[in-house]
Amino acid sequence: MQNYLSGFFVSFILHLGLVLSFANFFQIDNLYSLNKVEPMPAYLVFEKPQVITKKKNIKKVKELIQEEPIISPTVLETANAKAEIETVKVEKDLLLKQILGEEIKSSAEEISYYSNLIRDQVIINWKQPSSAKKGMSAEILITLVPTGEIVQVKLTKTSGNQAFDSSTLNAIQKVSKFEGLDMSRRLFDNNFRKFTLVFNPEN
Amino acid sequence: MIYRISALLLLIFSSLLTSGLRIEITEGIKDPIRIAIVPIVWNLENPPREYLHEIISSDLESFGEFESLSPKEMLSLPKTDKEIFYRDWKLLDVDYLVLGSALQGEVAGEVVVNFSLFNVTRERLMKRSISTGTTFYLNALAHVISDRIYNEINGLPGIFSTKISYINKNNSSDEKYFLRVADIDGRNDSNIFSSTEPLMSPDWSSDGRRLAYVSFEEGTSRIFIQEIYTGKRKSLKREKGINSSPNWSPSDRYLAAVLSKGGNPDIYRYDLEKDTWKQLTKHFGIDTEPDWSPDGKKIIFTSNRSGTPQIYEITISNGKIRRKTFEGTYNARARYTPDGRSFVFVHRRDELFHIAVQSLRTAKLQILTDTRLDESPTISPNGKVIIYATKEKEKDILAGISIDGQTRFILPTNSGGVREPNWSPLLVSTSN
Numbered sequence: 001m002q003n004y005l006s007g008f009f010v011s012f013i014l015h016l017g018l019v020l021s022f023a024n025f026f027q028i029d030n031l032y033s034l035n036k037v038e039p040m041p042a043y044l045v046f047e048k049p050q051v052i053t054k055k056k057n058i059k060k061v062k063e064l065i066q067e068e069p070i071i072s073p074t075v076l077e078t079a080n081a082k083a084e085i086e087t088v089k090v091e092k093d094l095l096l097k098q099i100l101g102e103e104i105k106s107s108a109e110e111i112s113y114y115s116n117l118i119r120d121q122v123i124i125n126w127k128q129p130s131s132a133k134k135g136m137s138a139e140i141l142i143t144l145v146p147t148g149e150i151v152q153v154k155l156t157k158t159s160g161n162q163a164f165d166s167s168t169l170n171a172i173q174k175v176s177k178f179e180g181l182d183m184s185r186r187l188f189d190n191n192f193r194k195f196t197l198v199f200n201p202e203n
Numbered sequence: 204m205i206y207r208i209s210a211l212l213l214l215i216f217s218s219l220l221t222s223g224l225r226i227e228i229t230e231g232i233k234d235p236i237r238i239a240i241v242p243i244v245w246n247l248e249n250p251p252r253e254y255l256h257e258i259i260s261s262d263l264e265s266f267g268e269f270e271s272l273s274p275k276e277m278l279s280l281p282k283t284d285k286e287i288f289y290r291d292w293k294l295l296d297v298d299y300l301v302l303g304s305a306l307q308g309e310v311a312g313e314v315v316v317n318f319s320l321f322n323v324t325r326e327r328l329m330k331r332s333i334s335t336g337t338t339f340y341l342n343a344l345a346h347v348i349s350d351r352i353y354n355e356i357n358g359l360p361g362i363f364s365t366k367i368s369y370i371n372k373n374n375s376s377d378e379k380y381f382l383r384v385a386d387i388d389g390r391n392d393s394n395i396f397s398s399t400e401p402l403m404s405p406d407w408s409s410d411g412r413r414l415a416y417v418s419f420e421e422g423t424s425r426i427f428i429q430e431i432y433t434g435k436r437k438s439l440k441r442e443k444g445i446n447s448s449p450n451w452s453p454s455d456r457y458l459a460a461v462l463s464k465g466g467n468p469d470i471y472r473y474d475l476e477k478d479t480w481k482q483l484t485k486h487f488g489i490d491t492e493p494d495w496s497p498d499g500k501k502i503i504f505t506s507n508r509s510g511t512p513q514i515y516e517i518t519i520s521n522g523k524i525r526r527k528t529f530e531g532t533y534n535a536r537a538r539y540t541p542d543g544r545s546f547v548f549v550h551r552r553d554e555l556f557h558i559a560v561q562s563l564r565t566a567k568l569q570i571l572t573d574t575r576l577d578e579s580p581t582i583s584p585n586g587k588v589i590i591y592a593t594k595e596k597e598k599d600i601l602a603g604i605s606i607d608g609q610t611r612f613i614l615p616t617n618s619g620g621v622r623e624p625n626w627s628p629l630l631v632s633t634s635n
Contacts, residue, residue: 115226126231127298130268130587131358163358170298170324171231195224202229 110183111191117180122197126171129163132201136161138168140197146188148178156196168199233609235270236356238263239297242274243316244282244304251338255305255316258345262363262388263353266588266603267610272297284319284328292323299323299356303348312337316344320352330355342390347631359585362387364631367581367590368395368405368414369601372620382416384431384627389615396429396436407627408451415449415458426460426473439473442480449473450502452495459483459493459502470504470517483517484524490515492536497543503527505535514548516563528561530568536579540606541586547571547606549578558591560606571608581626582606590614590624 020026138159143152153172158165181192240256260271274280278291281302292300303318313335320330332351336344343364350361371381380402385392396402400419407414408428415428424446426439439446444463451458458473462480470484470493484490488508495502503516514528514537528534533551540547540560550559550570558572558580571589580591590603595613599620603612614624 111224115224119226119228122226122228123230124232126228127234127236128231129357129359130585161358163356166322167231168228170322173324191224195226198225198227200227200229201231 107187110187114181114183114187114192118178118192118195118197121175121178122171125174126199127167128201129161129167131161131163132167134202136164136199136201138165138199140168140172140199141194142172142197143194144178144181144188144192146181146185148181150176150178159199164199168197172197235268236299237270237272237295237297238299238301238352238356239272239277239292239295240301241277241280241303243318246304246306247314247338248307250305251314251341253341255303255341255345255348256301258342259301259349259352262346262349262361265363265388265612266605268357284321287321289323289326297323299329299352301352308335312339314338314341314344316348318348320355340391342386342388346386350631359587360629362583362585362588362629365584365629366627367601367614367624368407368627369624370402370405370622372599372622382414382429384414387614395431395434404448404623405625406450407625409453409455409628411628411630413455415451417447417449426458428458440478440480448492450493450495453497453499457495459495461491461493470502472519483519483522494538494546496539497541503537503539503546505537514546514561527563527566528568529566538580538582540582541584547580547582547589549580558589558604560589569608571604571606572602572611574602577602579623581624583626584629590626592622592624 136159137157138155139157141152141154141156142150143154145151150172153169155165155169181188183192238260240259243255245251256274260273263269264271272295276295278295279286279288281287282304283302287300287302300321300323301318302321303316306315306317307313308315314337316334316336318332318334319328320332321327322329330351332348334344334347334351336347346363349363353359353361353363365387366384367387368382368384371383372379373381378397378399380398380400381394382396382402382405383392383394395414396416396418398418398420400422402419403417403424405414405416412432413428413430415426417424418427419425421441423441425441426446426449427436428439429436439449439458439460442462442464445468446460446462447468448461449458450460456475458475460471460473461468462471463469465482465485467487468489468491469482469486470490472481472483473479474481483502484504484506486506486508488506490504490506490508493502493504500520501516501518503514505512506515507513508515509526511532512535513526514534515524515526517524527537527546528548528550531551533549533556535549537546537548539545544564545560545562547558547560550557550568552570555575556577557570557574558577559568559570561568572591572593574593574595576594578592580589582589586606588603588605590601592599593602594600595602599622601614601621601624603614604610
């Protein structure tokens with residue numbers, strides 16, 4: 001009886017391990033996942049057909065070597081490869097700067113530019129009710145799609161005055177689509193897909 | 204512990220998610236709200252000649268907050284919700300739409316109006332309401348409907364059912380002085396009291412049923428209280444010298460007034476339950492024109508104790524007095540705004556008398572009118588409009604201005620001199 005139980009236990013553990021690994025419990029694919037690793041530049045060096053032919057016509061090569069003994073084709077190739085690596089590095093830096101650095105630098109400016117664009121479009125559509133007073137405040141969470149169309153409107157903070165809240169919702173309904181939001185997808189996703197409009201009358 | 208940390212992390216993460224980008228809007232456009240009142244459908248045997256939609260439209264347009272569409276401009280005249288094509292109304296740039304129908308009431312002469320208010324922008328019904336009135340005086344019914352529409356859209360009580368009391372001096376008749384009450388559109392102007400001797404300073408009680416005023420009918424000044432609907436009069440205990448400027452307390456139990464029995468004019472308080480006077484200010488200067496604060500704890504008044512007329516405020520419980528105005532050499536006749544945060548008064552600048560408003564907290568003064576001889580400002584019960592007496596071509600008239608100084612108008616009233624307007628409190632509940 002004891003033997004039977006231990007056999008059953010071992011087989012259970014083994015099967016469990018198998019099932020779990022099939023179910024990706026150990027996340028093996030993550031270990032080798034390409035997405036997780038920063039892309040490594042691959043530098044492919046194509047050898048010149050001359051070099052290939054070199055193997056076939058050894059004599060010719062020998063002659064070449066004899067004629068110009070200092071500059072060997074392999075050295076030439078490595079020099080070229082080095083230069084290539086350099087240029088690729090520069091290009092990569094430039095790309096990285098474009099993708100990250102420069103965008104970080106200008107994104108504050110861009111955000112304020114597009115925020116003003118949105119603000120202007122709300123202002124010309126907002127008719128404040130007579131009960132609007134300094135100190136009242138309503139907040140609305142807006143969800144956009146990249147075309148600028150408003151897909152969801154949610155009052156997240158009431159001013160306590162129904163007419164005032166209603167006037168802000170009216171303004172957004174009138175806008176219905178923000179024009180001129182021709183920004184990069186990354187900027188849109190990070191800042192403008194969801195944002196809050198705060199209505200704070202000043203008078 | 205791990206759970207706590209992860210919960211905390213989750214909290215921080217979610218708050219980061221929701222905070223996101225915030226865009227602040229501090230202003231809108233000053234354009235009036237566009238409203239379309241579709242002519243009311245009359246389901247009566249003898250429909251009256253007056254047009255409800257016209258009265259409602261002109262009510263709402265009175266103070267520049269609304270602009271109404273005339274039926275001629277309308278693309279369709281829907282009778283029911285189903286007949287509304289929101290696109291048409293949006294094309295006409297309409298924000299709100301009102302439909303209504305009138306039915307014969309149970310009693311003869313009674314008319315029942317069902318009306319619905321629609322938000323065109325958001326394509327939805329905002330309010331359905333029933334108002335009952337009489338065919339004899341449809342204006343009152345129209346004013347009630349206007350009040351409800353105004354309240355629903357603006358979040359403030361409408362003031363179209365309120366009234367103005369004023370003193371009218373007419374030199375062509377035997378009885379020269381009249382105390383009159385009119386709707387704020389100047390209609391329904393009726394006489395409350397008339398006398399051959401001067402009448403002064405009418406003031407509405409907080410319940411809107413009584414007027415206190417000064418009459419010289421006995422040869423000297425005396426304060427009277429008159430019930431508007433029954434005409435019943437009562438006089439306050441007369442004191443030697445001046446008895447003037449009555450002003451009701453918010454509870455209607457007291458009247459503040461000016462008596463000069465102590466040698467010079469001071470502010471006194473009359474207890475209507477005990478019929479007794481109590482002195483509040485005591486100074487050798489002139490103290491006059493009291494007005495009770497909305498919370499009933501303070502009284503604002505004019506005094507020349509500093510040499511020129513200036514505005515002062517007294518806390519009734521401890522008698523402490525504070526000077527409120529410091530700009531210029533003439534500031535008088537102060538009236539609290541209904542929120543109790545500021546006061547409206549007469550301010551002299553460059554030898555001209557203007558209506559001005561000043562905040563009690565920041566003491567910031569703003570001149571509202573550019574006319575020349577403005578006096579006796581009185582504020583609407585929703586705090587949005589001021590009516591005052593002024594002169595036009597040597598004639599006494601009543602003029603109005605919105606509290607932001609944007610809209611001006613002149614009140615159509617009786618011919619002859621019109622002075623000392625006083626705005627009634629809200630007389631009809633506009634909440635339903």
